[in-house]
Amino acid sequence: MTDFPLPPNATIGIVGGGQLGRMSAMAAARLGYRCHIYTPEPDAPASQVAFRTTLADYDDTAALARFADSVDVITFEFENVSFEGLSLLAEHRPVLPGPEILRISQDRVAEKRFLNSACIRTTPWAQVETLADLRSAMSHLGLPAVLKTTRLGYDGKGQALIRAPSEAELAYSLLHPKPLILEAFVDFSAECSTIVARGKDGRAVAFDTVENRHRNHILDLTLAPAPFAAEIRAEAQSMALRIAEHIDLVGLLAVEFFVDANGAVLANEIAPRPHNSGHWTIDACPVSQFEMQIRAVAGLFLPPAIRHSDAVMKNLVGPDEIVLWPQIVATPGLIPHHYGKIHARPGRKLGHVNVLFPYGSLPGQFGIAAALGVLAPSTI
Ligand SMILES: Nc1ncnc2c1ncn2[C@@H]1O[C@H](COP(=O)(O)OP(=O)(O)O)[C@@H](O)[C@H]1O
Ligand SMILES: [Mg+2]
Incomplete structure (x- = not known):
């Protein structure tokens, strides 16, 4: 007990x-x-x-x-x-969170079904088992569309973009025989995410919505808060809180979103665990996403998920970026986090750096580049 x-x-x-x-x-x-x-x-x-x-x-x-x-x-x-x-x-x-939540988040079809049943908007999608399914899905979702394996995808792996009907067969042959899903392509203006924690008593807190920028399908930069309209950020937060409630979360959950060209917020994926896009909270919040997760599963009180600073998080991916470690630790203002991995393979996340700005003063791209110093050229 x-x-x-x-x-x-x-x-x-x-x-x-x-x-x-x-x-x-x-x-x-x-x-x-x-x-x-x-x-x-x-x-x-x-x-x-x-x-x-x-x-x-x-x-x-x-x-x-x-x-x-x-x-x-x-x-x-x-x-x-x-x-x-x-x-x-x-x-x-x-x-905690319960295994059922993991079952849903592991399978893109179960995930989308769950989200839609909770009245959370996603891009239109269809389950694909055969090439005939794929053709019929393409005809009602339209092109371009993204064919994905339903399970075990990460950092864009297990996905193929289909731009024209002639590309369907190749995409299918690359991913088949795994179970597949076709998603209508979202011509997004930005990607963002929100992290929520919820306790056994149903009390839930949400961190600020952040913008995520990817490079080679791997998260490169997170900007906190997301530098777009406050209503969009609030909409993502309220969707994430609704998802946590609906799934009866006890623990931490990250929700990834697309913001489309009209400013509509569509849920993309959920992850019932700490998330790379929440690493900025370690230095910019009194209580980080990690402490919030531990508090939630330990049954402790969940303090408000407030932020005392604006922040940028830059991932250190692969040998080309981790090689800069000596300069990073010698640069005032870069807050370094190393994961202790010995093998620096390309595409592997080896650490990250946080940079803080006074609350409400996240700069534009030149200011961010200046603050990132030695890490800037590859990113902005
Ligand atoms: N339907 C889509 N429309 C446009 N871009 C997409 C779509 N699905 C995925 N992407 C792009 O691919 C990235 C990875 O896809 P995602 O579904 O988040 O899988 P994972 O993170 O598990 O690899 C997204 O962050 C986004 O940039
Ligand atoms: Mg993702």
Whole structure:
């Protein structure tokens, strides 16, 4: 039996050993909790800062059961743990957010169905199993459209843009036989996201909506707050809060949105865990997304998700950017975060940098470039 709120020295189990788990474990430590990481990866970024690690595969049922029995509550930082694995854990200890939420967010069709059932607008979409399904989906959604695998996509992987009917067969052959979804292409003016936390008592808080800019399909920059109309930011926040309520979230949830050319906000994806677009909260908010997650799963009070500064977050991706680390740590104003990964493969997220600005004074692109200094040329 787990009693909430968890007292100091209780142990929080985190499934997944990446940088998100590392930053959650650091936030948990500040609140006096110990973290036990479950990961198949030796020397994982989260293990380096945690109390204990179980090194085992995600489908090792005996190891999962032992792990669950050794902790007070379980959360996750990695989205592709199987629903079965999390359900097994949930037989032993509370898993927060609940496994059902993960089941929905792991599958783009279940996710879109859920969002639409909660009256949350998305781009029009259709499930695709056969080439004939794809042709009929193209005829009613129109082109261009994006064909995606329903599962295991990240950083734009498992996607193909279809601009003309003649491109359909190639796109299909690249992604088939995985289950697929076709989405109408959104000619977006910006991408943004909002992170919400919700407690066992139903109290929910939402961080400010931020703008996300990608490079090579990988998040490059987050601007907090998103530099567009306050109504758009508020609309995204209220949609994220509605989603959290509808899904009965206990924990943290990120929602990615498109803002279309008319300023309409469409939900794209949900992730029931800390999110890369929330890393700015570590330095620009009294309570970060990671502390908010730990507070929510530990049953602690959720303080308002306020921001004391404007901020820009720049990801450090691959060897070309991490090589700048000595200059980064020698530049006043750049707040560095390193994930402790030893292998700097191209496309791998190795760290990030936050830059703060006084509240209400996020500059335009030249000011951001100036503030990023050595990191600017590749981004602006
Ligand atoms: N329907 C769409 N219309 C336009 N761009 C899209 C669409 N779907 C995805 N994208 C682009 O591809 C990126 C990655 O897609 P997303 O669905 O978020 O998958 P993931 O982040 O899991 O790779 C988005 O951030 C966006 O830039
Ligand atoms: Mg995404």
